Amino acid sequence: MTLIKHELRQGKISFIIWTGAIGVLLAVCIFLYPEMKEQMGNIGDMFSSMGAFTAAFGMDRLNFGTLIGFYAVECGNILGLGGAFFASLCAVSILSKEENGRTAEFLLTHPVSRVQIITEKLLAVFMQIVSMNLIIYVLSVGSITAIGEKVLWKELNLMHLAYFLMQLELAGICFGVSAFMKKGSVGVGLGIAVVMYFLNLVANISESAEFVKYITPFGYSDGADIVASGSLDGPMTAVGFVFCVAGVVTAYVKYCRKDIQA
Amino acid sequence: MDAIKIENLTKYYGKARGVEQLNLSVAEGEFFGFIGPNGAGKSTTIRTLLGLIAPTSGSASVLGLDIVKDREKILAGVGYLPSEAVFYPGMRVKDVLKLSADMRKQDCRETSSLLCRRLQLDVTRKVEELSFGNRKKAAIVCALQHDPKLLILDEPTSGLDPLMQKEFFDILRERNRAGTTVFLSSHILSEIQRNCTRAAIIREGRIIACDSVDSLSQTSARRITVHGSVALDGLEGIRDRADSEDAVSFLYSGDMNSLLQVLAAGRVSDLFVSEPDLEEIFMHYYEKDGDKA
Numbered sequence: 001m002t003l004i005k006h007e008l009r010q011g012k013i014s015f016i017i018w019t020g021a022i023g024v025l026l027a028v029c030i031f032l033y034p035e036m037k038e039q040m041g042n043i044g045d046m047f048s049s050m051g052a053f054t055a056a057f058g059m060d061r062l063n064f065g066t067l068i069g070f071y072a073v074e075c076g077n078i079l080g081l082g083g084a085f086f087a088s089l090c091a092v093s094i095l096s097k098e099e100n101g102r103t104a105e106f107l108l109t110h111p112v113s114r115v116q117i118i119t120e121k122l123l124a125v126f127m128q129i130v131s132m133n134l135i136i137y138v139l140s141v142g143s144i145t146a147i148g149e150k151v152l153w154k155e156l157n158l159m160h161l162a163y164f165l166m167q168l169e170l171a172g173i174c175f176g177v178s179a180f181m182k183k184g185s186v187g188v189g190l191g192i193a194v195v196m197y198f199l200n201l202v203a204n205i206s207e208s209a210e211f212v213k214y215i216t217p218f219g220y221s222d223g224a225d226i227v228a229s230g231s232l233d234g235p236m237t238a239v240g241f242v243f244c245v246a247g248v249v250t251a252y253v254k255y256c257r258k259d260i261q262a
Numbered sequence: 263m264d265a266i267k268i269e270n271l272t273k274y275y276g277k278a279r280g281v282e283q284l285n286l287s288v289a290e291g292e293f294f295g296f297i298g299p300n301g302a303g304k305s306t307t308i309r310t311l312l313g314l315i316a317p318t319s320g321s322a323s324v325l326g327l328d329i330v331k332d333r334e335k336i337l338a339g340v341g342y343l344p345s346e347a348v349f350y351p352g353m354r355v356k357d358v359l360k361l362s363a364d365m366r367k368q369d370c371r372e373t374s375s376l377l378c379r380r381l382q383l384d385v386t387r388k389v390e391e392l393s394f395g396n397r398k399k400a401a402i403v404c405a406l407q408h409d410p411k412l413l414i415l416d417e418p419t420s421g422l423d424p425l426m427q428k429e430f431f432d433i434l435r436e437r438n439r440a441g442t443t444v445f446l447s448s449h450i451l452s453e454i455q456r457n458c459t460r461a462a463i464i465r466e467g468r469i470i471a472c473d474s475v476d477s478l479s480q481t482s483a484r485r486i487t488v489h490g491s492v493a494l495d496g497l498e499g500i501r502d503r504a505d506s507e508d509a510v511s512f513l514y515s516g517d518m519n520s521l522l523q524v525l526a527a528g529r530v531s532d533l534f535v536s537e538p539d540l541e542e543i544f545m546h547y548y549e550k551d552g553d554k555a
Contacts, residue, residue: 002365010352103350104314109342
């Protein structure tokens with residue numbers, strides 16, 4: 001418990017900034033919707049006839065003129081990308097920062113087993129991701145209600161669940177990476193999130209790259225697909241879960257044996 | 263029981279040597295010195311004992327517990343002072359001390375505040391604002407506040423002013439008298455000479471001497487200083503020769519009679535013969551091909 005508390009305190013500022021930024025952007029977008037809806041007649045046609053660009057952001061599969069369609073695209077880009085960055089950064093630095101900041105010697109010369117250190121750090125990452133998602137969810141529902149739109153619970157819940165799972169997968173992978181890193185972990189974390197994001201865009205554009213959706217967690221958390229099908233893609237989500245667990249297991253195996261250099 | 267027992271410990275970093283076939287034992291209650299130049303393997307030895315790095319081969323036990331299997335139990339009884347203490351940025355000294363105590367599941371407030379007072383450490387300061395010396399003080403409190411059975415100190419006095427060094431060694435001696443084993447790794451020989459009962463010298467990953475500080479200092483070599491003019495050429499066993507205008511000084515480990523003959527043949531106005539200090543012996547051990555003094 002000591003370390004969880006310590007990690008949450010250490011990550012407080014980063015958490016507030018990311019949650020605040022994502023929350024404010026999301027709310028602003030929702031509040032812009034009523035105004036956009038009036039002009040949507042033409043814009044909707046325009047957005048759905050931009051070829052590859054339309055496909056990339058899933059605007060060929062949903063109606064941009066409805067709130068949920070608008071939300072799926074906006075949400076996909078703000079919460080999807082923002083949440084992915086936050087989860088990746090949070091997880092990729094949690095183990096590596098000790099060696100990078102040269103605090104590993106302090107931490108690891110206390111009578112706490114490495115397994116416990118890893119577990120508490122993992123829980124701290126998990127708790128931060130859960131808290132961010134809950135806050136964003138409440139903000140989102142509140143904003144939708146505030147502009148007088150009906151909340152489509154099923155679609156909204158599914159989307160938020162998918163983003164949450166996607167963040168957990170990225171965090172799991174980055175946590176595994178973190179156990180190996182000493183320096184430059186932030187770059188790697190952002191890199192992983194960005195590459196995954198663009199892989200999904202590629203998969204959306206090209207039919208032959210459809211399989212890539214199984215690799216990237218953005219595959220099963222694509223707002224357009226979720227709204228269109230009304231469900232999460234089981235196999236994709238399962239593959240994502242496996243990636244997440246593999247990352248976490250790797251972290252335990254590696255960090256328990258790692259030589260901590262001065 | 264030995265507080266530290268190291269048997270044939272070898273650590274390689276890939277192909278680079280850390281320590282090789284190291285054997286060492288430190289008895290409970292000892293004030294033990296560990297001397298060696300940079301890169302000799304002092305820190306490697308300490309880091310292995312603390313479980314930060316895993317040995318390549320060999321074994322070691324601390325407080326009777328195996329360093330690989332019982333890492334946490336060992337750490338509970340050990341206080342470690344790193345040569346360069348780094349703490350989490352943004353934290354105040356008191357938070358760091360509390361975190362350290364919490365990780366040990368101990369209430370150390372009483373000892374901690376006593377130590378802070380003696381070392382004149384302001385606990386309300388943020389750690390990143392601390393000078394090197396003050397950071398060292400915070401690390402000292404972290405290492406001592408839980409009353410460990412064994413203290414492992416890596417270059418403890420760097421950054422401390424002379425008054426604080428004195429206070430620090432006073433505390434260490436008090437602890438030692440109360441039964442704490444102290445393992446002191448240092449470059450500073452006077453520190454070892456003044457405080458330690460036994461010491462080991464490490465060079466290039468191997469222990470090259472381990473004995474009581476008194477016998478380490480005892481050697482047949484003598485520091486000879488001659489005023490006047492003497493012809494020393496051809497005399498064997500001279501090292502570390504320093505010539506000045508009217509005098510010559512050298513470390514002599516050769517035959518005394520030959521020296522006396524040479525001196526008798528010259529014109530000597532004054533002569534000093536003294537035991538070399540530990541510093542000189544230390545230098546001797548460090549010289550790669552130095553013969554036994």
